[in-house]
Amino acid sequence: MVKKQREKRRTDVSYNLPPSLPSLPVLGHIHLFAKPLHQTLADIAGRLGPVVFLRFGSRPVVVVSSPELAEVCLNTHVSGRTGGSLLSFPVDLAAAAGVHEEESLLLLRGFLRETDAAEAEWSVGGAAKVELKSRLFAMAVDAVTRIVAGKRYYIYEEEEEEEEGRRRFREAVEGLFGLRKSYSVGGLLPFLRWVDAVEVGQRLPRFKGAVDGLLQELIDEHRRRRGGGDGEFGESHGRKTLISMLLSQQTAHPDSYSDTVIKEILVGFITAGTDTISNTVEWAMSHLLNNPEKLKKAKVEVEELVGRHRLLRTSDVRDLPYLRCIVAETLRLHPAAPLIVADESSNGCSVDGYDVPWGSMLLVNVYGIHRNPEHWAWQDRFVPERFQDSRAEGGVVLPFGLGRRRCPAEGLAGQAVGVVLGLMIQCLEWERVGREEVDMREEAGMTLAKATPLEALCIPRPILYQVLNGI
Numbered sequence: 001m002v003k004k005q006r007e008k009r010r011t012d013v014s015y016n017l018p019p020s021l022p023s024l025p026v027l028g029h030i031h032l033f034a035k036p037l038h039q040t041l042a043d044i045a046g047r048l049g050p051v052v053f054l055r056f057g058s059r060p061v062v063v064v065s066s067p068e069l070a071e072v073c074l075n076t077h078v079s080g081r082t083g084g085s086l087l088s089f090p091v092d093l094a095a096a097a098g099v100h101e102e103e104s105l106l107l108l109r110g111f112l113r114e115t116d117a118a119e120a121e122w123s124v125g126g127a128a129k130v131e132l133k134s135r136l137f138a139m140a141v142d143a144v145t146r147i148v149a150g151k152r153y154y155i156y157e158e159e160e161e162e163e164e165g166r167r168r169f170r171e172a173v174e175g176l177f178g179l180r181k182s183y184s185v186g187g188l189l190p191f192l193r194w195v196d197a198v199e200v201g202q203r204l205p206r207f208k209g210a211v212d213g214l215l216q217e218l219i220d221e222h223r224r225r226r227g228g229g230d231g232e233f234g235e236s237h238g239r240k241t242l243i244s245m246l247l248s249q250q251t252a253h254p255d256s257y258s259d260t261v262i263k264e265i266l267v268g269f270i271t272a273g274t275d276t277i278s279n280t281v282e283w284a285m286s287h288l289l290n291n292p293e294k295l296k297k298a299k300v301e302v303e304e305l306v307g308r309h310r311l312l313r314t315s316d317v318r319d320l321p322y323l324r325c326i327v328a329e330t331l332r333l334h335p336a337a338p339l340i341v342a343d344e345s346s347n348g349c350s351v352d353g354y355d356v357p358w359g360s361m362l363l364v365n366v367y368g369i370h371r372n373p374e375h376w377a378w379q380d381r382f383v384p385e386r387f388q389d390s391r392a393e394g395g396v397v398l399p400f401g402l403g404r405r406r407c408p409a410e411g412l413a414g415q416a417v418g419v420v421l422g423l424m425i426q427c428l429e430w431e432r433v434g435r436e437e438v439d440m441r442e443e444a445g446m447t448l449a450k451a452t453p454l455e456a457l458c459i460p461r462p463i464l465y466q467v468l469n470g471i
């Protein structure tokens with residue numbers, strides 16, 4: 001379905017282009033993009049079919065919205081994609097299993113503190129109102145920076161002191177994620193690259209420089225300690241850090257793993273491994289608050305497996321089928337990367353018999369595929385049961401991408417979302433703040449975030465006091 005063709009110049013008018021809509025001079029189709037881009041593209045595919053030709057300003061773009069074509073586009077050698085990954089060795093993430101579980105305990109301790117404070121200040125029937133987005137984000141940054149460098153930067157134990165490095169790192173990370181939100185369609189880039197969207201070009205160098213400097217410090221620290229005979233440095237809680245693994249690759253293949261390449265890989269992990277997890281947990285909890293009977297079903301499942309005297313562990317997630325259905329259904333409705341760039345700048349190929357002109361971006365609309373009414377009953381409704389017995393209604397889900405650039409942390413990510421959500425369900429009672437349903441609108445951006453940060457009421461369950469307070 002995807003074929004290479006002899007290079008054609010942009011001026012060549014003999015293209016057999018996919019169906020399109022009338023466009024404006026200069027703007028192309030940008031005037032159509034009032035909603036988040038993936039939603040608009042799904043609507044257009046609903047009208048025109050699974051392959052569509054558009055112009056984002058002067059940039060030609062071909063959007064694919066069927067599972068069969070997505071598979072072909074993401075697996076086939078399309079220029080720019082196969083060479084796109086910087087990871088030329090299999091990163092062993094098995095050792096990272098359990099990091100999110102450990103970080104969740106600090107998250108839960110935070111909720112507990114807040115409910116204690118609420119008793120004195122503000123509470124509704126003994127419950128505290130908590131804002132989840134920023135807490136989940138902080139937990140996810142800490143988990144990924146522990147995987148990368150063995151350090152946490154956000155939530156820390158009382159005995160740990162706030163140090164200058166932590167403050168600088170947080171500022172730089174927040175700057176980067178802030179920029180990622182404000183992409184422009186003209187500058188749409190692969191999910192994990194440095195954001196260089198046009199309108200944020202001014203602010204980027206400052207944050208990029210800050211992150212680069214901090215990562216170099218971490219690399220140098222690892223290198224110094226390794227060179228100084230502190231052979232175990234680079235291990236945190238018995239886990240090898242990613243920096244340590246990459247420095248070993250550098251020793252073995254110095255030409256392929258310069259410090260610059262290592263820093264790019266580290267940035268890839270930090271950006272790819274953070275709000276993907278925190279947004280997914282936030283979406284899942286939002287759906288559960290709107291569907292209390294499903295929240296209850298998940299709670300019963302956790303209690304039956306784990307009991308009331310110990311906390312859920314990462315290794316339990318595989319034995320919690322309903323919890324895993326909740327995660328799968330959340331990723332169907334809200335894939336963290338709703339649009340995947342299959343090719344940044346085509347050298348000319350054809351998709352499903354249509355030409356992809358030279359210089360076009362080839363996009364896969366994962367969001368559209370996951371909500372295609374031809375493949376999914378009640379496509380916009382949260383129905384975890386559809387994933388029971390690995391059925392998935394015969395539909396295809398690809399929240400982790402496909403092909404050589406697919407997410408290297410797929411297994412870890414599923415466990416991480418499961419254990420964080422499972423612990424929150426096990427340790428606290430959750431309710432909506434008011435009678436209204438939780439607002440499920442989406443924010444425009446590179447990753448699929450909620451437009452309104454989730455707030456909820458929570459009451460600690462006895463197990464949280466027992467385990468975390470040592471009562």
Ligand code: HEM
Nearest residue numbers: 085191269272273276277336337399400401405407409413
């Ligand atoms: C729910 C959680 C997650 C989702 C839905 C997700 C999804 C994805 C997707 C769709 C891609 C491919 C993008 C493309 O083809 O351009 C990707 C790549 C990647 N992900 Fe994940 N991811 C998640 C969690 C994580 C975590 C926790 C980490 C790290 C600890 C991680 C690390 C990476 C890296 C390094 C890549 C780039 C691979 C490459 O370029 O070769 N991801 N992820």
